[in-house]
Amino acid sequence: MIRYIFKRMLMAVPVLLVISFLTFVLMSLSPMDPAEVVLKAQGVPVITDELKEGTREELGLNRPFLLQYGDWLLDCLRLDFGTSFVTGQAVWSLLGPALINTVKLTLISSGAVIVLSVFLGVICSLQQDKAADRFIRGISFFLTAMPSYLVATLLIWYFSVKLDWLPTNGMDSYSGYILPVLVITISYAGIYFRIIRSSMLQQLSADYVLYARACGLKEWQVTGRIIRNSLQVAISVFCMAVPIILGSTVVVESVFAWPGVGSLSVRSIISRDFPVVQAYVLIVAAAFVIFNAISDILNAAVNPKVRNDH
DSSP states (O other), X not given: OHHHHXXXXXXXXXXXXXXXXXXXXXXXXXXSOHHHHHHHHTTOSSOOHHHHHHHHHHHTTTSOHHHHHHHHHHHHHTXXXXXXXXXXXXXXXXXXXXXXXXXXXXXXXXXXXXXXXHHHHHHHHHTTTSHHHHHHHHHHHHHHHSOHHHHHHHHIIIIIIISOOSOSSOOSSTHHHHHHHHHHHHHHXXXXXXXXXXXXXXXXXXXXXXXXXXTTOOHHHHHHHHHHHHHHHHHHHHXXXXXXXXXXXXXXXXXXXXXXXXXHHHHHHHXXXXXXXXXXXXXXXXXXXXXXXXXXXXXXXXXXXXXXHO
């Protein structure tokens, strides 16, 4: 197992390198001159070619491309993502606190999505094609089809404006987490519970279920084994739910004025703050690669056939 873990983590290294290179290339292809962005942020009234050339030299933009990329990559490994073009602050000083806030929201929301998905998936599979199954699936299809900003707006109107129960923005108290987590849970639980339901239905028709019942096992014992085997199939899905939610909090953070990396990235894109955008893209992409590796490792731990095949 240790050999498999080492091999799987080693496979992630070239993928991360490719992602970092593409991130650096895409930012360099922007039509906006970084030197001009910096000068505008500094409030320079008249931007001349001499000023832009001096700023490029100061930022090291006149050096060969591969040297720029190599230095940037080495700095990123030390969590030094450069300096913001707009504020002049270190990118990590802006990104670090925002990332912590987003990770908090992501972990709580992921936990809620997983718990609700498992619960609804089990209920629907055990009540297949009955009223409860059809009702839950119908409601989930409707809610999943709604844009998250519309769900957020309706929840704010009802719980914050009409009932005055919950705050509309910020994270000053625990109650501030409720509406953002609820929006994310509504958006994703409707997708993931159907995977659990489908996996449960496959397990219900498996031979071991028939044999277990024939041997006189109680129904709750049989159901427990079905759920356990179904969750093995869902490990990959739930592992990837974390980076997916992490990368899709932009709308929720914007609606609820959540001080996370999503809202920070939107402001940075609008202001052409390339170092912040680069760091955001790299972190989210790295999260996908890392959690994909974790998913494979967990699957190998649960199912020895996976690691034996590799």
